[in-house]
Amino acid sequence: MEIRDPVHGSIFYSDSEVAVLDTPEYQRLRAIKQLGYAEFSFPGATHNRYLHSIGVGHLAGQTFDSIFKVYPFSKPSTKTRFRQALRLAALLHDVGHGPLSHTTEQVMPHLSQLNIKIYKEQEQYGEEAHTVMNHNRRANHEDYTIKYVTDSGIAKTLVSNFADISPLHIACLIDKALYCPDDFFIDNGVDFRPILSQLVSSEVDVDRMDYLERDSYFCGTNYGKIDHAWLIQNMTFYRKENKMYLAINRRALYSFDDFLISRHHMHLMVYCHHKSIIYEEMLNRYLTSPDCSFKLPGDINEYTLYNDYRLHEHLNHVQNPWAQRIAQRRPFKVLIEQHNTSVSDRPELIKNALKNEGLEVIRTSSKNRLSKYHTASPEERAIQIYVVDQYDRWAQPAPINQTTEIFHRYEGARIIDRIYVAPEQVAAADKILQSLKLS
Amino acid sequence: MEIRDPVHGSIFYSDSEVAVLDTPEYQRLRAIKQLGYAEFSFPGATHNRYLHSIGVGHLAGQTFDSIFKVYPFSKPSTKTRFRQALRLAALLHDVGHGPLSHTTEQVMPHLSQLNIKIYKEQEQYGEEAHTVMNHNRRANHEDYTIKYVTDSGIAKTLVSNFADISPLHIACLIDKALYCPDDFFIDNGVDFRPILSQLVSSEVDVDRMDYLERDSYFCGTNYGKIDHAWLIQNMTFYRKENKMYLAINRRALYSFDDFLISRHHMHLMVYCHHKSIIYEEMLNRYLTSPDCSFKLPGDINEYTLYNDYRLHEHLNHVQNPWAQRIAQRRPFKVLIEQHNTSVSDRPELIKNALKNEGLEVIRTSSKNRLSKYHTASPEERAIQIYVVDQYDRWAQPAPINQTTEIFHRYEGARIIDRIYVAPEQVAAADKILQSLKLS
Amino acid sequence: MEIRDPVHGSIFYSDSEVAVLDTPEYQRLRAIKQLGYAEFSFPGATHNRYLHSIGVGHLAGQTFDSIFKVYPFSKPSTKTRFRQALRLAALLHDVGHGPLSHTTEQVMPHLSQLNIKIYKEQEQYGEEAHTVMNHNRRANHEDYTIKYVTDSGIAKTLVSNFADISPLHIACLIDKALYCPDDFFIDNGVDFRPILSQLVSSEVDVDRMDYLERDSYFCGTNYGKIDHAWLIQNMTFYRKENKMYLAINRRALYSFDDFLISRHHMHLMVYCHHKSIIYEEMLNRYLTSPDCSFKLPGDINEYTLYNDYRLHEHLNHVQNPWAQRIAQRRPFKVLIEQHNTSVSDRPELIKNALKNEGLEVIRTSSKNRLSKYHTASPEERAIQIYVVDQYDRWAQPAPINQTTEIFHRYEGARIIDRIYVAPEQVAAADKILQSLKLS
């Protein structure tokens, strides 16, 4: 079937893949917007996680083809199988996402309520596996994703449509910490799981390539416009000690820099827009208030009914003042906005001065980094992207963070501090500010 | 305030206009998709009537400026007033739209329940006014629009923000049949209501110009790509017997043809896509079934809470089989599709053959015309668009349908007949068809 | 090698194909603009026939892959060979184009001076072959194309890079009238030459698909925006009496209509723009004047040095008044422009009135048809495009002109008559016109 995508054009999916897309569990993504409240500042941004995921699956196939065009796999079927597993993992990487945004993870249940069988099975594999997993915690959207992939209507559809790929293998490409008990990812003694995992999730994965282009297209901004065709053409592999890693040709290194900076600027200008931030914060206040009656269920079939529509309907009909502010579009207004590279004490001083005069104040602080290298999990940091150079025969493949200077240039975080007050108190707040003496 | 629109770029709205946009009544349009179920065939088509309306208001201002760049109004304030009234009418032309699509008009209440005061006031103006209005009917979305504009939170916002424009004047630009009791639209003895009304609604209005470009952008198709900049630059006025009418320069007549054909092809390829049609029909079956519990309220404040989200949530939670088919994406499938320019009896023969064998069958028939001239109301038909020619000094301004041949060329309707059956009965239906003898 | 094309993205060509592109003969196309003098009205239209041809070759491959995705050729190598021959024919279809536009065909030499050997060889094949060819005529750009393909540096590059394809086979796909003496195009008894020829040149060939999109992109107009992805996906084959023809799926028939109308509107608005027309006419007057010293050589290596640059340089340095008007941008100006569907005698009356008063007048008349069916050669008309319908099992494949009504709707020609006068005589001409009595 051809799916028409304004970003990538016509995208082809096989009947077996369409069977996955057509499950109610997958269709749920149609009702979860990609950018949550960003539509309040960028009204074109109504695109959903359904089309994004379809785009990610498409780029996964394209990238695989580009990297392994002439690679001598032991059998054609191995190539087909790796490619299919990758596409499915890409299609499903986000399937457990909660309504609206990560903020709703606050009302997710305890992990045990999801009853994820493969998590328990992992325990038998001892130290190598998921043993460090803390079962004593709240579930997050990644847990729901693994649940959907391995134990739901989607899992059944996978089993009946893809004979040589099990749900666990797909889960292994989504979650790098899962242990794979068989040789599914091995060909001729080489382990392809690292590179396939990196395509799903890494510094330059197909998820990011899709969402930057897509968010730019629907928001109507240019920040996220990247040269993904050039990046994809110049992706390759690098084998090290029987493991296959993602690599980039030297000549696309500026495209990589451009990609990272595009993403950084999308964060600063779009994802951290002052309106998105305040709506998220008001939602957060409602969800964590004692009278909140919106709770996400552990049962996966019930969870399938929870989406943006249900949350919006809920907020429209409850009395909590934060919910009412959201539903009636009466958000707190920005009073002060400050961009720093280090922590400043001025926002706290201002906040206190306003509070002392009896005003209700919300202070937010958004920390933006160029890259998640700094905060990556140990599993992710262990799997590196390499740079290879075809024009310089003395060049050795090297990890990307040793090759580009971009990480060094953008080392620190960029912090956006904001003070918001209720719209009806803006005038009063202004007055107080005028009497403040600050350097 | 600048609003970022991926279709038109940055759009400026004044604080007074933003006050209108920020009412909960207007914000409701954010939760009504422009193309209803079309997102099931064109997944990018998640754009809403909110941004469309903002685009329409923007094009209204642009077009006004282009037409009247050097026109000698008696006072600058007259020009400003006409322009503002036009922009507001354009912004508000769709504000009463029901959830999802026109299908929900089925569950609108009796007109009397809306209690539209200006309809009653019109009666005093005798024959010239809205006297032919049938008050004994079901309300439609245009009635809700007039209600919002003249008697709601929006009306109050208009009154307090626009001193020299009354809600009735805006209503008069949206509904050509309303009687205007004062000389608001007169300047120097010339009546500008015809041209301003035509810009809001006519064969080549700003509504259509916006939605063709916008639907193309979000669907990712090219059919609707029109040359709106050239059309707008070549729009002008034609004065006839103290009335001012919309006119187009001869040199943009091919652009006008292109515009009409673009719209026709959007209808045939996008708006009448077989998936949209079957989902609409299934919704229709639910809404007209005896157990339907989704009814639109007459009270305008309650109505403000009814949007796509509420309808989807409702369908997700009721037991009616058509609602369940929609919610779980198990639509009837196309068995036969036929395109004709005249009525064919084959679809009926096939339908009966299938029914005789006990199959459940849905037959749909979509009639597409190039233009609504054929079906326009008497008020609309009376107000014509003219063509003027600056390169041929012997040419007389003439009504557009006498100038272009396009209406003649596309005179007939194009009828798309389809037969759908339940997905689980497709195989059986196929068998029956094979045994049918049809020429 | 990847070639970056703003219209189609990154395009891949093999080393053997690049060897053809890199010949000086092919590189000559870089210096021949696609739209000649159109850049005077659409200044972005500086794109050349080099990139257009590269786009055509790319679309040829895409279309072939779409049509024959699962076709059971007798051997894989047959498929590869057909695909390669098609791509080469597409790449080379325009290679003999004269400088600037077809106007320079006026100064092409007698056909005999090109010494095209395969034309002579065709004579041995008797009646079936090129015997009707009139050797007693002026050469045209198609002759130069056949010369380049079969007897030049390009021919040598073809021979040394493509072992199983001869230049004659490529020529046979470009010129439908050439006789193919071997079974190159036969597989399993079926002749594929018709469909491959149609992809190179027919009502809906890859040449037109490329130039409509490309000209729109560079001119900055929307007329030519077509849905080429949908068209290509829905192209298929139809076998009739051992010959394979191009066919289109019924569901893409509106896209086909849209494509034809797009092309028609591009003709009316862009290709026949009054500035292009007058510059072409002035060039024509120079080239046919007795003092013209610009003649195209019959020797193919010398011809390779003739391009737009050389023509512009020439016009800049000769004294002929038409050449000077072109070089110094002092074209005649449009006085009157008239669009008709039948012949009008008014232009002639006006022209005579102006001439009688001693003014220098140019009268032009551009005739535009929707389709070249009306004027096609017998060879072309004999090879039809079919429509097949996968949704209507009673539908029989039928020639496209019997299926769509578009040809009927746009049957007549559209004639644009114009009268131009010298810029310094516009005022005088205006005066004369005012005194003319015309209905």
Add this chain to the structure above:
Amino acid sequence: MEIRDPVHGSIFYSDSEVAVLDTPEYQRLRAIKQLGYAEFSFPGATHNRYLHSIGVGHLAGQTFDSIFKVYPFSKPSTKTRFRQALRLAALLHDVGHGPLSHTTEQVMPHLSQLNIKIYKEQEQYGEEAHTVMNHNRRANHEDYTIKYVTDSGIAKTLVSNFADISPLHIACLIDKALYCPDDFFIDNGVDFRPILSQLVSSEVDVDRMDYLERDSYFCGTNYGKIDHAWLIQNMTFYRKENKMYLAINRRALYSFDDFLISRHHMHLMVYCHHKSIIYEEMLNRYLTSPDCSFKLPGDINEYTLYNDYRLHEHLNHVQNPWAQRIAQRRPFKVLIEQHNTSVSDRPELIKNALKNEGLEVIRTSSKNRLSKYHTASPEERAIQIYVVDQYDRWAQPAPINQTTEIFHRYEGARIIDRIYVAPEQVAAADKILQSLKLS
């Protein structure tokens, strides 16, 4: 007149401005490509300096309108005059550009041959004026620009079409070092020349905004896609000591960063592409060889006949081996490419090794900086762009290089070293390299 631009849409120019555009001197820009030899690597890049200049004039007007929307000039005519002078300076900023690229400046004559009268007049103004000017040097393209603006057919057209603006005033906006002898730029005691000059030429001028978008569009790359609408909306003025300077609102500072990095990446990926660099270098070798017969004339009317076409024709017809390599597309090939932030001695070692074996070698080194702050003239550095912050009431306007960290982050230069050899010697060179021992 409306000019259709694929990048900015329809652009309006007044009749007086069109008179300037229509001079043969201005039309010459049609035959000078914006990116010279870049079309050999990006074949869409055939756009010329004519359309670029038209785009620059358009952005100049837009930016002026955005900055001075509500500024209280003493008279409306002052505003109109400043705006017009700015647009003309923007339109004309590049008019003296030599054929193809800056490489042809090598064959420009001695400055005295241009006979630029206003240079001589400046001498009377003593130290404040152009006294440091070295008249004892070769002319460059800026000198030809000043000549065209002040003493040519263009100058005459300016004088007869713009009563209140003299060519000298326009020249003063193009060349910051020229002394303005009257109060043309003064309104209410404030000097507007700094901000108007900055719009024509500075770190974020309309020239760069246009060429980044335009080069991206025609090359088909995304690097140069910038948010120019947001930048323009957020441009403002800052008055300091009776001088008016260009300023940017704080909230557009990331857009400014993005703009600088976009430009940097365009330099690295497009402008310094290895093919452009080698063609430029081969042209340089021809132009500086003793047998070169291509010399640019000092006479401005003769110079008007020199454009890309003439250069290409010339190269096609001379025997010099470098000219022949260019004409026949047989450039030297990249053997080694190295990207550094500091000077490396390896390229020199390799070059010598190859030369010792008798190979002909070209070594190139391209130095790229983020910004020209480092290399700006004293006049330019003295005129700073400021940042103003409307969300932080304690913020003081400050020079932009003290506000963003981007200059600091990209402080060093990026050096691209390359070694090229003749295509016929690549194999031999490869062999020599293999025997080289380099760390």
